[in-house]
Amino acid sequence: MKKIQLIIGSILLLALSFTSCKKDKDNVGADTETHDHAEKTIPLDTTQFGEFYNKYPDYKKYSSEISALYKKHPHYIWHEKRGLIEFAEALYNQVNQLGNDGLPSKVPYKNVLDDLFQDSGRGEKPNVQSELLISSMYFFWANKTLDGLPADKSRETGWYLPRERTDYVAYLDTLMKDPAKVKGDKEGMFNQYFALKKGLVKYRDIKKKGGWESITLPEGVKAIKEGDSGVAVTQLRARLAAEGYLKSDSKSNVFDSSLKDAVTLYEKNHFREFDGKVGPAIIKELNVSIDDRIKSITVNMERCRWVTPAINTQKEYIAVNIPSYRLRYVKDGKIDLISNVVVGKELNKTVVFSGNMSYLAFSPYWNIPKSIVEKEIKPGIAKNPNYLANHNMEYYNNGNIRQKPGGQNSLGKVKFMFPNSNNIYLHDTPAKSLFNQDDRAFSHGCVRVEKARELAIKITGKDGGWDAAKVDKAMNADKENTYALKNKIPVYITYFTAWADDNGNVAFFDDIYDRDNSLAGLLYN
Structure with missing residues (x-):
């Protein structure tokens, strides 16, 4: 048992x-x-937020966004139990390299952040202060690199292109999923930004090597050319070699074929043809200091932050760059036409904005603005009673004046309309000789297009199957006739004084409306 x-x-x-x-x-x-x-997901005590802002008031400007971030993610984001996550360190490294983005490198509470990230923050227990410091650092970085100056500040510089503000809270989720984007998100920025960034590296390297010296023409000499010799030739050679237009500086004082080729390339990169002579205009450009060239690159990187990245993938659009006097028509994602343009003179600046081209007006009337009537037409009539008849003009609508269609019409034979409050549009012109000038700021604000006929043929051909003969007939009609586009075309009027290719080679253009210095002041102060 x-x-x-x-x-x-x-x-x-x-x-x-x-x-x-x-x-x-x-x-x-x-x-x-x-x-x-x-x-x-380590819980976060949000009652300590107020104490953080009292201690670090410079970050209080981001309080609403920080609240939105932790409302969406009510826990520690930058910490795990063993310390900081790796992405926090990657972000910190980018903040330490703001200078590579053409930005001032002063970061609020930099010494505190440096202490926090010492030894990568490993072994540190999560705490509210360090968490909010990194979130604030993120919003500071995103604000500077993605959006740049506030919209009201960009408008002070004459920039009226619509700006799309980034949702920083949502963008952080994107970065967390793909941390490599923190080094350069080509989907989130206008692609010219990255080309200029390469250029910034190149020109800073030139500065480290000593930059370049000025070129001085001998007294009484207006220009130098192939076959000439002297100190100015040696200076020109050294200057072009410094910027990479010559592979090396032979230090020869003779203006030989290699130097001619270098000047020709320089002029080509600035959308001009070399006439064989290096005179005061070219030398004035070449004598701009390396520091000013670097400044020009950085302010134009800032302008890139104001351009919608949607332009990177748009299949069709027209872009006019005022300082370079150039128009580009992009069709099917590729440049289909490049044309010289004439833009507004200093007193009648062409406005930086965008619109959607909706129709073309062939053989147009020119409804003369009242300001031009008062300043130019009425004084002309007072001197010559036949002024209107001599200029193919007439009265209409209660005393207003317009110029009738024809070869001498100031709008030429076609205008490209994208209705806007600025009353600016693209148009043809009978004054073709102006396109031969290097400086082409002559208009009353609208943009005169040298290849207006070619542009009309390309647009109507794609949109409605028109051929050149049909366009010519419309352009030479006795009365105005319009072509309504089936698909509107975005038009961007921009202002870039520096433009880089994919390899970081930068072309610089005169700051014709004197905007770079004011933008640099806003950016660095």
């Missing part, structure tokens, strides 16, 4: 032992799962 009881007791003991082991095993699994969850 005792033997049977002993066996039963042993069985019960084994059963209890097994149950206990299973229970312990289940508990281990439950503890591990809870630990993994806690590792990912």
Whole structure:
């Protein structure tokens, strides 16, 4: 009997032992799962936010965005139990390289951030102060690199292109999924930004090597050309070599074919043809200091932040750059036409804005603005009673004046309309000789297009199957006739005084409306 009881007791003991082991095993699994969850989402005490802003008031400007961030993610973002996540360190490294983005490198509370990231922050327990410091650092970085100056400040510089503000909270989720974007998000920025960034590296390297010296023409010499010799030739050679237009500086004082080729390339990169002579205009450009060239690159990088990245993938659009006097028509994602343009003179600046081209007007009337009537037409009539007839003009609509269609119409034979409050549009012109000038700021504000006929043929051909003959007939009609586009074309009027190719080679253009210095002041102050 005792033997049977002993066996039963042993069985019960084994059963209890097994149950206990299973229970312990289940508990281990439950503890591990809870630990993994806690590792990912550590609760955050939001009641300490006010104390943080009192201690770091420069970051209070981001308080609403920080609140939105932790409302969406109500836990520590930058920390795990063992310390800072790797992406926090990557972001910190980018903040330390703001100068590479053409930005001032002064970061609020930099010394505190440096201490925080010492030894990568490993082993540090999560705390509200360090968490909010990194979030504030993120919003500071995003604000500077993605959006740049506030819209009201960009408008002070004459920039009226619509600006799209980035949702920094949503963008952080994007970066967390693809941390490599923190080094340069080509989907989130106008692609010219990255070309100029390469140029900034190049020109800073030129500065490290000593930059370049000025070129001085001998007294009484108006220009130098192939075959000439002298100190000015040596200076020109050294200057072009410094910027990379010559592979090396032979230090020869003779203006040889290699130097001619270098000047020709320089002129080509600035959308001009070399006439064989290096005169005061070219030398004035070449004598601009390396520091001013670097400044020009950085302010134009800032302008890139104001351009919608949607332009990178748009299949069709027209872009006019005022300082370079150039128009580009992009069709099917590729440049289909490049044309010289004439833009507004200093007193009638062409406005930086965008619109959607909706129709073309062939053989147009020119409804003369009242300001021009008062300043030019009425004084002309006072001197010559036949002024209107001589200029193919007439009265219409209660004393207003317009110029009738024809070869001498100031709008030429076609205008490209994108209705806007600035009353600016693209148009043809009978004054073709103006396109031969290097400086082409002559208009009353609208943009005169040298290849207006070619542009009209390309637009109507794609939109409605028109051929050149049909366009010519419309351009030479006795009365105005319009062509309504089936698909509107975005038009961007921009202002870039520096433009880089994909290799970082930069072309610089005169700041014809004197805007770079004011923008640099806003950017660095």
